């Protein structure tokens with residue numbers, strides 16, 4: 001039986017509606033949570049991401065502001081921008097769009113963000129809160145992975161979870177969230193021996209690698225839930241055919257655009273997995289929804305009010 005496709009777009013929409021309702025309640029009490037996005041220079045991909053984030057803010061009723069220092073900005077100049085945002089009471093969330101230009105000390109800039117406004121959840125203070133199960137701001141993409149699992153009623157406690165990838169942005173926090181939800185967690189990386197064997201242990205397999213279609217059917221235990229975080233652009237027609245030959249909808253799209261988005265999971269995994277997130281339309285939409293959620297959460301935490309619950313699981 002083919003895998004159940006876990007519809008990230010629908011789940012993200014559900015979360016956005018919940019956030020919009022919360023924003024409305026806060027507005028009645030005279031509070032409008034605000035997100036500041038710092039976009040340095042003119043990276044076309046970053047500009048698209050930031051546009052998506054600002055639009056999403058508007059849709060849920062959040063205040064948003066975009067700051068656009070020039071490509072030539074120095075570390076000191078960016079630190080001054082962050083300090084100003086840290087001080088402002090109308091700004092609850094600060095997001096520094098990565099990558100930053102080469103001359104900027106990105107770690108120093110990210111460290112300068114007030115942890116209470118760190119809606120990306122990258123600050124070591126929030127990393128520490130997550131690993132010690134204290135309330136804090138959790139990175140958006142891994143938080144979205146957990147929302148997909150919980151809202152799809154996939155049991156986590158006591159299950160074997162394998163995360164492939166150990167980045168600070170995705171792999172490590174995803175592993176920590178699964179551990180906090182009482183899974184037995186294994187984290188894999190490029191030095192892991194016999195990766196397919198380790199992955200086949202998983203009831204829940206999270207792929208956050210950045211390699212198109214690397215997770216093939218021999219990595220997957222029949223019936224497992226597979227969460228594909230990867231976002232890889234394929235432009236080579238031969239590579240496209242290797243993954244999507246016979247998929248007429250994809251073929252038409254590829255002809256039109258000259259590229260297609262593929263995850264880290266090979267499409268053949270749909271024949272063996274129990275449940276699977278698609279790419280696009282899986283984890284991706286959750287990332288922005290969780291950013292909206294984190295902005296509201298930061299606004300509430302800063303004002304000492306009760307933090308909204310998301311997952312009902």
Ligand code: NDP
Nearest residue numbers: 141165166167170189190208209210229230231283284287
């Ligand atoms: P990184 O490049 O920072 O990390 C990749 C991880 O994968 C590393 O830990 C690396 O191991 C591991 N890895 C690489 N090759 C192999 C291999 N052959 N076998 C086993 N492990 C391997 O990437 P990110 O974590 O930032 O992102 C991962 C993917 O998720 C990317 O495709 C990215 O585009 C996507 N992404 C999607 C988001 C969304 O909204 N859906 C948001 C963020 C990311 P090692 O540590 O040993 O080098």
